[in-house]
Amino acid sequence: MAVRNESRVSEFILLGLSNTPELQIVFFVVFLIVYLFTIAGNVLIMVTIYVHSNLHSPMYFFLSNLSFLDLCFSTVTVPKSLVNFLSQSKTISLNDCIAQLFFFHFFSGADVINLTLMAYDRYVAICNPLRYTTIMSRRTCLYFVISSWVGGFFHGLTQALPTFQLSFCGPNEIDHFFCELRPLSVLACSGIFISETVSMANSGSIAVVCFVVLMISYLYIISTILKIRSAEGRRKAFSTCASHLLVVILFFGPCVFIYMRPLVTFSIDKLFSVFYTILTPLLNPIIYTLRNEEVKKAMTRLRDRKVSFPEMHIN
Secondary structure, three states: OOOOOOOOOOEEEEOOOOOOHHHHHHHHHHHHHHHHHHHHHHHHHHHHHHHOHHHOOHHHHHHHHHHHHHHHHHHHHHHHHHHHHHOOOOEEEHHHHHHHHHHHHHHHHHHHHHHHHHHHHHHHHHHOHHHHHHHOOHHHHHHHHHHHHHHHHHHHHHHHHHHHHOOOOOOOEEOOOOOOHHHHHOOOOOOOHHHHHHHHHHHHHHHHHHHHHHHHHHHHHHHHHHOOOOHHHHHHHHHHHHHHHHHHHHHHHHHHHHHOOOOOOOOOHHHHHHHHHHHHHHHHHHHHHHOOHHHHHHHHHHHHOOOOOOOOOOO
């Protein structure tokens, strides 16, 4: 990012969720507890998958990548918010603000792509079980995970780079608890048409492509499951997809509401942002743990006895 922004404003003030001191203490405690549980839950999933060879399959490989992305995604915004809740000075420099914006979209974009790849994995497992190990080979899984990170990187880049072209000359108060493109853009005193167009085009293309792949995958999955004669077979097939589908809805719902519309800000946007930036990374390990018998059994074995750390490989 060699481009330099010649704006008059060099730092911003994050207004956060509330100006009331008592509420800020409450928010600090809640955010801290959620963040600690998010770290513990996602690290536990990654460790459990790593140490149990029976979980070295594509589905759990993508799940461990999702846990790591959720951990990074939450870390982009929560620590700075925790500091601001207890600090009188809630400032953030322009460069740090754009860096936070970049990493926020980097990890969220990678998250969306990874969730889409998980849907494709379930499609292959249920609709083409005999060819599953051939299609979802170790090399393919590695390429898929790398593509999620590369896609997330370019998504973050296309969101952050246009911001360098904006000129900020005051006011400098961002009505949010972290640096986000929409509340930041409304402070610009230069034209925002290009940045808004690039942002919507990029977010829209990723959302549309991922949504289409998700819908096609689940249409085939549901169609195949309904053809299974055994009730137990249908139950097991649905159970392998239900957790992933719930996570997709929880993540995509707020994102679609916030980003798939013109540059208009609503007061409820911060509530939606809290949900998918703070709560969703916490809910993901809970959802996958409570609804997945294999993971629960593996965690029980991890708790009850010492385990060795084998070399991670995908079956």
